[in-house]
Amino acid sequence: MDYLGKDIKKLGFGLMRLPMxxxxxxxxxxxxxxxxxxxxxxxxxxTAYGYIKGKSEEAVKTALVERYPRESFQLATKLPAWEADTAHKAKDMIYTSLERTGAGYFDYYLLHNVSASRNNTFNDFGIWDYVQELKAKGLVLHAGFSFHDKADVLDRILTEHPEAEFVQLQINYADWESESVQSRLCYEVALKHNKPIIIMEPIKGGALANPAQSVRKILQEANPKASFASWAIRFGASLDNIITVLSGMSTLEQMKDNLSYMDDFKPLSTEEKAVISQAQAAIAAIPSIPCTSCGYCLEECPQHINIPQVFEARNQHMVFDDLNGAKMSYRIAMMFGSSNPSKCIACSNCENVCPQQINIIETLKETTALLD
Incomplete structure (x- = not known):
């Protein structure tokens, strides 16, 4: 099958979690x-404009651009227009990225974290048309976007912007059927629009490199020599229409492990896919907050607490025993629109409309105590 990036090897170096x-x-x-x-x-x-407060892009210049011929690698970065308060400032971000990296141009340039709400900024600032101008100038070879939202939103954006050449999605076997992340549904939408996919978070922020004991047992029995991370990355790389699977490697040891099975990559066999299905079932069996991210509570909360996002962070701890990752997800929810759950006034509006009949008020208190 011919598609953009089909000849790129299926492991990409994500530069968000560099060694510090x-x-x-x-x-x-x-x-x-x-x-x-x-x-x-x-x-x-x-990389991205905001990774490690710009130090990621600067590291690209020192570790890569100044040491290898420019045509020997592909470099991607991202434009977070929602960080700017004017269109001029948003459009100027690429020139900052070019200066930091010294790259001359970007092979893949992404509108960063497009979603239902943030797409308004990209539209209002004229960024969709702007990246086409950047392509005409040779500063960008291929333009697309990264995405964290529901499948119906992705479908609408790709319908409105068929000029997007690719999409970057959070895909991993734990989130494949997730009501909040919707990995499978988003993947299918991208296929419907004939857009090649770059996979991010294949190890779910590191959680699948150290999964729950029930999952560890299944994977170890199937192949005691394979790392837990290898199952997750190979799951993503085995899908169709994939440009590459990004791994945010933080150590040389992680790099060596990833290269050990991706150097001569072999897609998951039928038997291995069955093992992944068992692992998914084991994850689903772990007790968690049964929030389906329907959003009814969001419309009723006078304090503007993003209850589904807060519960997603709590579930990261409950299901994967990943307290650090849960705290990070919790902080991200606060950074991007949610009020702190401690502001809950116990009005019960949310509980009155929750189809899952979750004891939201008490669960928010428990979550705040654990993650705040």
Missing amino acids: SEKDVDIEQTKEMVDLFMAKGFTYFD
Whole structure:
């Protein structure tokens, strides 16, 4: 099958979680990781304007751009227009990214984290048309967007913007049937629109590298030599129409592990897919808050608490025993629109409309105590 990026190897280096030395990127370890990655023939690097407060893009310049021929790799970065208060400031972001990286141009340029609410900013600032102008100038070779929202929103955006050449989606086997992330549904929408896909969060922020004991048992019995992360990355890479699967590697050891099974990548066999199905069933059996992200509570909450997003963070701890990841997801919810759950006034509006009959008020108190 011919599609954009079909010849790129199916492991990409995500530069959001680079090794750190105190508050700065550990540039020497990053160089080692880049060198090993390139030596094995892997060429796709993914950063963003805001990663590590700009230090990720700066590390790209030092560890990659200044040390390898520009045509020997693909570099992606992202434009978060919603961080700017004017169209001019938003449009100027690419020039900051070009200066930081020294790349000259970006092979893949993404509107960062497009969603139902944030797309208004991209529309109001004229960013969709702007990236086409950047393509005409040769500063961008291919333009698309990263996405964190529901499948119906993705369908609408791709219908309104057929010029998008690709989409970056959160896809992993734990979120495949998730009511909130909707990995499978979003994947199917992208296929419907004939858009190739870059996969992000294949290990769910590291949670699938150290899964729950019931999942560990299933995977270890199936293949005691395979790392838990390998199951997750190979799941994504085995799907159709995939440009690459991004792994946010933080150590040289993680890089070596990923390369050990992706250097000569083999898609999941029928038997291995059955193992993944067992792992998914084990995850579904772990007790969690039964929130389906229907959104009814959002319309009724006078304090503007994003209850589904808060519960998603809590479930990350309950299902994956990932307290650090849960706290990060909780903070992200606060950063992007939700009021702090501690502001709950116990009005019961949310509980009166919840189809799952969740004891929302008490669960919010428990979540705040754990994650705040």
